[in-house]
Amino acid sequence: MELKSKEVCWFSGGVSSFIAAYLRRDTIDEIFYIDIADQHPDTMRFLKDCEKALGKEIKILRNEKHDSVNEVIEKYRFINSPYGAKCTSELKKKVRLDWEKEQEGEMIYVWGYDNSEMKRADRLTQTMPEYQHIFPLIDADLKKEEVHGMLKRLGIKRPVMYELGYRNNNCIGCVKGGMGYWNKIRKDFPEVFAERARLEREIGRSCIKGVFLDELEPNRGRIEDEVMEACGIMCEIACEKAND
Numbered sequence: 001m002e003l004k005s006k007e008v009c010w011f012s013g014g015v016s017s018f019i020a021a022y023l024r025r026d027t028i029d030e031i032f033y034i035d036i037a038d039q040h041p042d043t044m045r046f047l048k049d050c051e052k053a054l055g056k057e058i059k060i061l062r063n064e065k066h067d068s069v070n071e072v073i074e075k076y077r078f079i080n081s082p083y084g085a086k087c088t089s090e091l092k093k094k095v096r097l098d099w100e101k102e103q104e105g106e107m108i109y110v111w112g113y114d115n116s117e118m119k120r121a122d123r124l125t126q127t128m129p130e131y132q133h134i135f136p137l138i139d140a141d142l143k144k145e146e147v148h149g150m151l152k153r154l155g156i157k158r159p160v161m162y163e164l165g166y167r168n169n170n171c172i173g174c175v176k177g178g179m180g181y182w183n184k185i186r187k188d189f190p191e192v193f194a195e196r197a198r199l200e201r202e203i204g205r206s207c208i209k210g211v212f213l214d215e216l217e218p219n220r221g222r223i224e225d226e227v228m229e230a231c232g233i234m235c236e237i238a239c240e241k242a243n244d
Contacts, residue, residue, distance in 0.1 A: 004105055005105055005106035005107070005108055005132075006029045006030065006106070006107055006108065007027055007028050007029050007108040007110060007134075008029060008030050008032065008107060008108065008109055008110065009021040009028050009031045009032070009109075009110040009111075010032055010033075010034075010096070010109065010110075010111075011031050011032065011033040011047070011050070011058050012033075012112065012169070012230055013033060013039060013043045013046065013047065013159065014112070014159070014169045014230055015147055015148055015151050015158060015159075015162070015169075016112035016114060016137060016144065016230075017111075017112035018046075018050045018053075018054075018112070018151070018156075019112065019137065019142075019147045019150050019151060020110055020111060020112035020135075020136045020137055021050075021054060021110060021112075022050075022053060022054060022150075022154070023136040023137075023140065024110050024134065024136055025054050025055065028056065028110060030059060031054070031056060031057070031058045031059065032059050032060075032061055032099070033047060033058050033060050033061070034060075034061050034091070034092050034095050034096065035060050035061070035062050036062075036063075036067075036069070036087075036091050036092075036171055037067045037068040038068055038069045038171035038173065039169070039171055039172070040160050040169065040172055042159050042160040042161075043159055043169060046156070046157070046158070046169075047060075049156045049157070050156065053154055053156060061095050061096075061099060062095065063090060063091050063094065063095050066090055066091060069087040069091070069171055069173070069175065070195065070196075070199060072086050072087045072090045073086070073087065073199055073203065074199070074202075074203075076090075077203045077205070078203075078205065079175050079200070079203070079205045079206065079207055080175040080176060080205075080207055085175050085176055087171075087175060106131075106132065107130075107132070108131065108132040108133075108134060109128075109131050109132070109133050109134070110134045110136065111124065111133060111134070111135050112136075112147075113135050113137060113138055114137040114138065114142055114144045114147055115138055115141050115142060115143055116144065117138070118138060121133070121135050121138055148162075164184075164188055165184065165223070166181075166223075167223075168230040169230070170230060172185070172189050172192050173185055173189065173192040173193065173195075173196050175196075176207075177207065177208075177226070178208065178221055178223075178226040179208060179211070179216060179220040179221025179226075180220070180221030180222045180223035180224070180225065180226050181221070181223050181226055182207065182208065182213060182216060182221070183216065183218055183220060183221055183223075184223050186216075186218065193213065196213060197212065197213035200212050200213055200214070201214065
């Protein structure tokens with residue numbers, strides 16, 4: 001018996017992955033979101049709004065052993081490096097791989113890369129040749145600004161992290177952030193900043209190379225000048241490639 005192919009979207013909690021799913025809503029079989037305790041609570045509101053617009057359930061997956069970034073840092077005594085972050089590997093990659101092991105048949109993945117991310121899309125296709133890949137935003141030649149405009153026309157409010165001025169709806173206190181990012185976290189989420197600073201000292205490692213958060217001058221960095229990708233499968237792939 002020939003196994004049926006399955007079209008799957010990995011919803012990141014961000015605008016682009018939702019619009020990609022929306023453009024494919026008539027053909028997508030399943031949509032998954034990997035939940036982490038460090039996400040802003042408003043992410044779940046956004047997820048529910050997206051479900052209504054899609055007319056489909058977004059299934060939630062979680063790591064059964066670890067709930068948060070702090071738990072991973074404390075266990076592995078590791079924060080971040082040029083080769084990736086342990087929290088991405090433990091809290092996202094392993095969850096996806098465990099799900100994939102249980103699947104049968106051909107998988108078709110839907111991704112939310114826009115027309116400025118064609119190189120990333122090509123890299124993903126080359127790195128994961130065992131799956132088919134669809135890029136609805138690139139196929140429609142949509143820019144990131146246009147994608148956010150589509151969300152507005154659908155009457156869905158963006159996740160709070162965008163409204164606060166962050167480029168992505170990553171975890172609050174993403175360990176891959178730069179000086180400008182962390183100084184903004186210091187202002188917007190002082191308790192997160194303080195806890196991460198404490199943990200840095202406890203394990204003797206820092207989020208920012210050469211600077212512990214409790215030494216970071218409040219005027220250092222500009223978040224507008226810093227590039228930090230949405231934390232997802234491309235982060236996982238970058239880590240894998242660096243370790244080949």
